[in-house]
Amino acid sequence: MNLMLLEKEDFQDGVAVIRGRRFTHAMEVLKIAQRSGECKAGVVNGPVGKAVLLAVDEAGQEMRLCFEPAGMPPPPLPLELVCAMQRPLTFRKIIHAAVTMGVKKIYFFHCRKVEKSYWSSPQVSEEAAMADAMLALEQTVDTVLPEFHYYDKFKPFAEDILPGIVAGKRFLAAHPAGAAPCPVDLQEPAVLTIGPEGGFTDYETEVWKNAGAELVTMGPRILRSEVAVPALIGRLYPGR
Amino acid sequence: MNLMLLEKEDFQDGVAVIRGRRFTHAMEVLKIAQRSGECKAGVVNGPVGKAVLLAVDEAGQEMRLCFEPAGMPPPPLPLELVCAMQRPLTFRKIIHAAVTMGVKKIYFFHCRKVEKSYWSSPQVSEEAAMADAMLALEQTVDTVLPEFHYYDKFKPFAEDILPGIVAGKRFLAAHPAGAAPCPVDLQEPAVLTIGPEGGFTDYETEVWKNAGAELVTMGPRILRSEVAVPALIGRLYPGR
Numbered sequence: 363m364n365l366m367l368l369e370k371e372d373f374q375d376g377v378a379v380i381r382g383r384r385f386t387h388a389m390e391v392l393k394i395a396q397r398s399g400e401c402k403a404g405v406v407n408g409p410v411g412k413a414v415l416l417a418v419d420e421a422g423q424e425m426r427l428c429f430e431p432a433g434m435p436p437p438p439l440p441l442e443l444v445c446a447m448q449r450p451l452t453f454r455k456i457i458h459a460a461v462t463m464g465v466k467k468i469y470f471f472h473c474r475k476v477e478k479s480y481w482s483s484p485q486v487s488e489e490a491a492m493a494d495a496m497l498a499l500e501q502t503v504d505t506v507l508p509e510f511h512y513y514d515k516f517k518p519f520a521e522d523i524l525p526g527i528v529a530g531k532r533f534l535a536a537h538p539a540g541a542a543p544c545p546v547d548l549q550e551p552a553v554l555t556i557g558p559e560g561g562f563t564d565y566e567t568e569v570w571k572n573a574g575a576e577l578v579t580m581g582p583r584i585l586r587s588e589v590a591v592p593a594l595i596g597r598l599y600p601g602r
Numbered sequence: 603m604n605l606m607l608l609e610k611e612d613f614q615d616g617v618a619v620i621r622g623r624r625f626t627h628a629m630e631v632l633k634i635a636q637r638s639g640e641c642k643a644g645v646v647n648g649p650v651g652k653a654v655l656l657a658v659d660e661a662g663q664e665m666r667l668c669f670e671p672a673g674m675p676p677p678p679l680p681l682e683l684v685c686a687m688q689r690p691l692t693f694r695k696i697i698h699a700a701v702t703m704g705v706k707k708i709y710f711f712h713c714r715k716v717e718k719s720y721w722s723s724p725q726v727s728e729e730a731a732m733a734d735a736m737l738a739l740e741q742t743v744d745t746v747l748p749e750f751h752y753y754d755k756f757k758p759f760a761e762d763i764l765p766g767i768v769a770g771k772r773f774l775a776a777h778p779a780g781a782a783p784c785p786v787d788l789q790e791p792a793v794l795t796i797g798p799e800g801g802f803t804d805y806e807t808e809v810w811k812n813a814g815a816e817l818v819t820m821g822p823r824i825l826r827s828e829v830a831v832p833a834l835i836g837r838l839y840p841g842r
Contacts (some may be wrong), residue, residue: 502825584743586702
């Protein structure tokens with residue numbers, strides 16, 4: 363936790379009252395009470411700054427903090443991720459990597475080589491994903507919540523939703539057999555689509571092409587999605 | 603397992619005899635016996651090609667394969683990693699990311715903010731690391747084993763070993779407070795050093811500078827090591 367993320371509901375009369383995970387972390391890892399009496403903090407979708415410890419309750423269950431804003435969070439990455447649903451652990455790792463690197467919109471979709479059971483895992487729920495996203499924001503010192511969208515049917519997603527997502531943006535589909543090397547250091551906003559473990563089918567690849575996608579490859583190596591995502595972001599937007 | 607990695611010891615009179623994990627994977631996931639009767643394979647530090655199933659024993663415990671070479675593995679990345687020892691799970695994730703992306707030499711070293719206990723974890727042993735590296739090669743369709751080196755004292759490493767590692771190469775130290783942005787698309791070989799969770803101390807940073815390092819930053823975001831490594835490699839060598 364490089365930043366304590368404060369939510370609107372934490373505040374009572376202008377003072378943040380913190381219990382649970384953030385309290386324990388601030389006390390035991392940051393040792394806020396023994397050390398500086400303050401820590402880096404930010405308000406969800408708001409400024410970053412510092413939280414100054416006002417008091418710890420006698421039972422050692424909660425702290426009261428005063429938040430002092432100092433600036434804005436880092437700018438978002440101009441990249442939206444259109445990601446095949448993954449096995450739950452991979453889903454979580456992708457959210458962590460993408461959110462720490464500044465992605466603010468991820469669309470998860472179903473396609474042929476996605477196992478249907480992934481969709482019913484509790485780890486893939488909106489609630490679990492947002493909890494992971496909060497941790498990722500705390501890691502990366504950001505406050506702006508990402509949006510996650512879920513489409514459990516390929517065709518309606520590809521036909522009705524995708525055109526709106528890619529309109530006016532460069533659209534890249536990561537594909538091992540892609541004809542072109544993935545570009546480097548983009549200056550424009552982009553949408554990147556990542557396939558499931560077994561890759562896209564020929565039909566799905568055709569759908570991307572018809573939607574204006576460039577099929578791009580990272581070379582002969584086959585990377586796991588949780589490695590491919592940061593590697594692709596690193597090369598697409600090295601300047602951010 | 604996108605490639606079955608065959609070791610010298612697997613061969614008996616020119617035929618590979620496979621049991622255990624690789625046998626089970628080939629039978630149950632690749633379904634080699636029911637499907638094509640062959641799978642992508644490679645020989646450690648040798649060519650890639652295919653393995654053709656000759657026979658499965660009656661007990662269903664082992665298979666005999668004939669290896670047919672077809673070409674060489676992808677070229678190694680011209681990057682060596684000089685990595686502070688990490689907590690064991692992170693250590694494994696870094697090995698996976700770096701090896702799948704083609705890194706062939708990783709030097710793990712101790713420094714101030716590395717917990718001493720990390721060094722005694724069984725997950726950090728050479729044996730465990732090489733087992734993880736083999737899995738990473740099977741993922742990325744490569745055969746060339748990486749080398750891992752371990753230095754559990756900072757000063758002897760920095761003074762006696764490091765100069766030999768960085769000689770003739772560009773030396774980059776990833777540091778949040780680095781003055782320059784991390785470069786993009788290197789054409790020359792490089793050595794990249796990555797700090798522990800808490801970062802390098804001022805003293806350690808001075809040591810890197812004296813050894814010729816450029817302190818480079820990826821921007822305001824603070825990434826976990828297992829995300830930073832693929833993100834950095836992706837921007838340093840997008841062409842590989």
